[in-house]
Amino acid sequence: MRPMRTLPLLVVLCLASSAHAQVFKCVDADGRITYTNDRNLARGCQPLAGDQSVSSVPAPRPATTPSPASSSPSFPRVTPDTQRARDDTRRQVLQRELETEEQALAAARQALEDEEKRDVPEERNVRRTQDGRSYSSVNTAKTDERLKPFRDKVEMHQRNLEALRKELSGLR
Template sequence: MNPRIFLSLAASLCISPAWADIYKCVDEAGHVTYTNSKASGRGCSLLARDQAVSSVPSASRPAPAPQNGASTSSAGFPRVDTGTQKARDSDRRRILDEELASEQKALDAARRDLASQESIRTDERNYQKALERLQPYKDKLQIHERNIEALRKEIANLR
């Protein structure tokens, strides 16, 4: 038997399992923390050694109440007043319009690049090589066309 294997087996048999006390602490907001030292705060309880430790919240626990008097929607997101939402929507429209203008410029540049590459006639006797040389330019053109289409759809969906 290999001496390294024998030594590692002997060492593993000599190691005793380590046990530590585990405390479950729940603060005022309902946040659960597991620790190996009893915290000074209230709400800490010693778990049994055979008890499973999980940070997944139980289904029976009620949802925490909203803080600072803010109301929440059914999805749990804070509500925003109408003026703030209109400002956000106008900022979004402005950003999308800027992106659309930028993509339109990039599309025009891609069209010019493709046209200039198509006008260049090298000694390509093989038509397939000419298509392979032009393909990256065509791909770039299609990407910009798809981006413009997506931006127009996004702008159309704005309120």
């Protein structure tokens, strides 16, 4: 083998042996076990044997306890009748908003339809043929630009209606 090919091989082998790290098992005063490969954090910890298999298992989640405010007897509670009244009021408000939004959507659609029917001379391309006849065509880019705000308004009202219907369907 040539020396140029063996040099990179030797470098890789040397680096691979230095990549091995010692793992330490640490037990704190409360009995919790942690593992580390940082020698500075491992003071007073036991080194693990290098021939052990490695397994990664997530730590168990701590048991959740109710917050002190919710378990306190002085924490304000809402009676079922009060909550039902609040839900009814919310439903009525959402229903009114839905009706208003439906009317706004109908008006936006009508405005778009009226604007689509409108003939704007600036959007026409008039061309003359060699024999003197003329013909016109619509410049769709200009028409689309003029209609974009109207289309956007219709889409906005449609999204609002979808959101209101979803909100209403989620009520109890």
